[in-house]
Amino acid sequence: MRREALAIPLGALIAAMLLFGLFMAALGQNPLEVYALIYRGAFASAFSWQNTLARAAPLVLTALCVALPAQAGLMIIGGEGALVTGGLTAAVVGHALAGAAPLAAQLTMALAAMAVGAAWIALAGALRHWRGVNETISSLLLTYIAIAIFNHLVEGPLKDPASLNKPSTAPLPDAMMIGRLPGLDVHWGLGFGVVFATLMYVLVRHTTWGFALRIVGGNARAARIAGLPVGAYVLLACALGGAAAGLAGMVEVAAVHGSANASIIAGYGYGGILIAFIARQNPLAVLPVSVLVGGIAASGGMLQRRLDLPDATVLVLQGVAFVTILASEALYGRLRIFQSPAIRAERA
Amino acid sequence: MTPALGWWGVPLAVLGGAVRVGTPFLFVSLGECITEKSGRINLGLEGILVMGAMTGYALSHATGNPWVGVLAAGGAGLALGLLHGILCTLPRVNDIAVGIALMLFGTGLAFFLGKPYVQPKAPTLPSIPFGFWSDSPQVQAALQVNPLFVFGFALALVLTWAFRTTRWGLVVRMAGDSSDAARAMGYRVGVVRTLATGLGGLFAGIGGSFLSLYYPGSWSEGLSSGQGLMAVALVIFAGWNPLQCFYAALLFGAAGALGPALQSVGITWGYYLFNAAPYVVTLGIMIVTCSPRRTLAGAPGELSINR
Numbered sequence: 309m310r311r312e313a314l315a316i317p318l319g320a321l322i323a324a325m326l327l328f329g330l331f332m333a334a335l336g337q338n339p340l341e342v343y344a345l346i347y348r349g350a351f352a353s354a355f356s357w358q359n360t361l362a363r364a365a366p367l368v369l370t371a372l373c374v375a376l377p378a379q380a381g382l383m384i385i386g387g388e389g390a391l392v393t394g395g396l397t398a399a400v401v402g403h404a405l406a407g408a409a410p411l412a413a414q415l416t417m418a419l420a421a422m423a424v425g426a427a428w429i430a431l432a433g434a435l436r437h438w439r440g441v442n443e444t445i446s447s448l449l450l451t452y453i454a455i456a457i458f459n460h461l462v463e464g465p466l467k468d469p470a471s472l473n474k475p476s477t478a479p480l481p482d483a484m485m486i487g488r489l490p491g492l493d494v495h496w497g498l499g500f501g502v503v504f505a506t507l508m509y510v511l512v513r514h515t516t517w518g519f520a521l522r523i524v525g526g527n528a529r530a531a532r533i534a535g536l537p538v539g540a541y542v543l544l545a546c547a548l549g550g551a552a553a554g555l556a557g558m559v560e561v562a563a564v565h566g567s568a569n570a571s572i573i574a575g576y577g578y579g580g581i582l583i584a585f586i587a588r589q590n591p592l593a594v595l596p597v598s599v600l601v602g603g604i605a606a607s608g609g610m611l612q613r614r615l616d617l618p619d620a621t622v623l624v625l626q627g628v629a630f631v632t633i634l635a636s637e638a639l640y641g642r643l644r645i646f647q648s649p650a651i652r653a654e655r656a
Numbered sequence: 657m658t659p660a661l662g663w664w665g666v667p668l669a670v671l672g673g674a675v676r677v678g679t680p681f682l683f684v685s686l687g688e689c690i691t692e693k694s695g696r697i698n699l700g701l702e703g704i705l706v707m708g709a710m711t712g713y714a715l716s717h718a719t720g721n722p723w724v725g726v727l728a729a730g731g732a733g734l735a736l737g738l739l740h741g742i743l744c745t746l747p748r749v750n751d752i753a754v755g756i757a758l759m760l761f762g763t764g765l766a767f768f769l770g771k772p773y774v775q776p777k778a779p780t781l782p783s784i785p786f787g788f789w790s791d792s793p794q795v796q797a798a799l800q801v802n803p804l805f806v807f808g809f810a811l812a813l814v815l816t817w818a819f820r821t822t823r824w825g826l827v828v829r830m831a832g833d834s835s836d837a838a839r840a841m842g843y844r845v846g847v848v849r850t851l852a853t854g855l856g857g858l859f860a861g862i863g864g865s866f867l868s869l870y871y872p873g874s875w876s877e878g879l880s881s882g883q884g885l886m887a888v889a890l891v892i893f894a895g896w897n898p899l900q901c902f903y904a905a906l907l908f909g910a911a912g913a914l915g916p917a918l919q920s921v922g923i924t925w926g927y928y929l930f931n932a933a934p935y936v937v938t939l940g941i942m943i944v945t946c947s948p949r950r951t952l953a954g955a956p957g958e959l960s961i962n963r
Binding site: 439 | 699739743746747748749750752753754756757758759760761762763764765767768771877882885888889892925926927928929931932935936938939942943946947948
């Protein structure tokens with residue numbers, strides 16, 4: 309039921325805010341002041357909106373890396389690995405294409421990053437389908453392997469000799485940096501995220517393909533009996549999710565950092581897991597939730613400056629929210645006010 | 657590296673490193689082993705480990721006694737483990753998802769509360785000099801064994817024995833292999849699993865205190881390099897056997913110590929790749945031993961990764 313799907317996560321978020329407020333009060337802070345500052349740091353001015361949206365952009369894409377495989381019944385938590393490999397690919401391809409027409413080069417970078425990210429997550433899906441290897445753990449291991457390869461290449465063969473203190477790949481030419489959305493002072497990554505999420509929503513909820521995908525996720529055996537190629541659906545869902553996370557890596561490289569370095573390993577992959585769960589794996593709901601989580605992350609600096617709270621404060625709030633959201637799963641179908649009158653009458 | 661040992665310093669450094677780097681692996685893997693034997697997965701050991709490291713360091717700093725810190729770290733781990741266990745007892749709550757949440761929550765809370773302890777120096781754990789007979793400083797350094805490692809080894813032996821022969825061990829294994837059977841015998845599966853997860857959290861918390869109180873021996877936000885996350889893979893690697901967890905932890909520790917050891921004799925190539933060796937090995941083992949038609953040998957039947 310739709311009302312329930314909206315009310316329960318909202319209620320869980322409010323419960324998280326209450327718990328976090330108690331925690332703040334126990335430490336001698338005024339919870340209302342903390343929340344007012346979070347609001348100011350996240351949504352009160354044009355500047356804070358820019359900050360929020362710039363953080364939300366990669367989160368939308370990494371959340372899709374959780375939400376899309378989830379449609380096929382897989383729990384992938386390795387979006388960080390796809391982001392890292394995608395970002396590295398984009399930096400290498402962009403450097404190799406220096407001098408080419410910027411738009412063509414950007415397009416190639418994006419496609420290459422998406423392809424590598426897709427392959428990275430599809431590997432976890434393939435191992436699950438053909439070898440029975442648990443995809444949650446394999447995707448996590450693949451993330452560590454991706455980060456090791458990334459560090460090896462960025463601090464070794466691909467290192468730009470000019471980057472002394474912070475090993476990086478050679479910087480992209482300025483012309484190849486992706487610009488800002490017209491009217492908004494936010495880079496195009498946000499646009500990519502909105503388009504990707506919307507397309508995926510339509511694909512999953514309003515096409516036959518998406519319907520079949522959800523059958524595979526709901527009951528793989530029933531899907532097989534109905535003659536659906538389960539393996540192909542699993543692989544494609546993983547590949548689409550990986551492509552999203554790979555694109556997030558490209559955006560971080562080509563819109564924010566200008567080269568591939570350790571800064572792109574910022575935990576966006578793990579933030580995406582949180583968002584996908586709050587959004588209940590709905591690709592469209594990922595958008596507002598990403599803005600919310602991005603806003604909370606963006607307000608960390610404000611809390612640090614004004615109240616002298618550690619920058620990890622927002623991590624605590626995110627953690628509490630994640631826990632209450634998961635605990636609220638137990639409430640679905642149990643709250644009387646959301647039950648249809650017929651069921652209520654029957655139970656009475 | 658002095659010329660007296662030269663290349664022989666590498667295996668020696670790897671051995672010493674295996675013990676030093678492997679100890680946190682040992683504790684988290686034993687903790688995860690208990691949890692998984694009862695039929696649940698706790699992916700949140702990473703958060704518990706970091707929280708244990710912070711608590712241990714803070715309490716050691718406050719009381720001046722590192723052993724109080726170790727106990728407090730265990731207590732913090734127990735609390736977080738019980739939180740995981742209780743949340744998972746609620747209907748339709750997924751243990752893997754709760755683990756991910758606990759990972760974020762535990763690390764966030766530890767970073768938040770640990771901010772004042774980044775600078776001050778806390779008393780750390782003493783070490784046992786098993787290398788007293790040698791004149792060579794390298795040998796002595798390699799055989800400086802920390803007391804928690806000895807404790808962890810004893811724990812692995814006790815757990816192996818307990819799972820095999822005690823009623824308590826049998827109940828945990830039954831809850832993990834067939835919840836129906838456990839229920840039919842009159843045991844409350846949710847309670848057994850919650851307690852097992854709490855105990856697992858306790859061990860992981862102690863493992864965390866090793867990081868902050870012995871090696872590297874200070875508290876910082878980059879203290880853990882994913883040892884808690886590795887626990888799940890390590891237990892699979894060890895085939896859900898506590899004694900094999902011990903060997904696996906040593907092996908993973910040795911793999912982690914190989915990069916720095918080679919670096920000390922001038923080989924810097926592939927430092928990060930050597931660090932990734934345990935992950936590659938685990939993935940390889942999972943690929944070889946898994947099959948879509950049967951579960952892993954020794955895997956508890958109720959474990960969600962086997963379904």
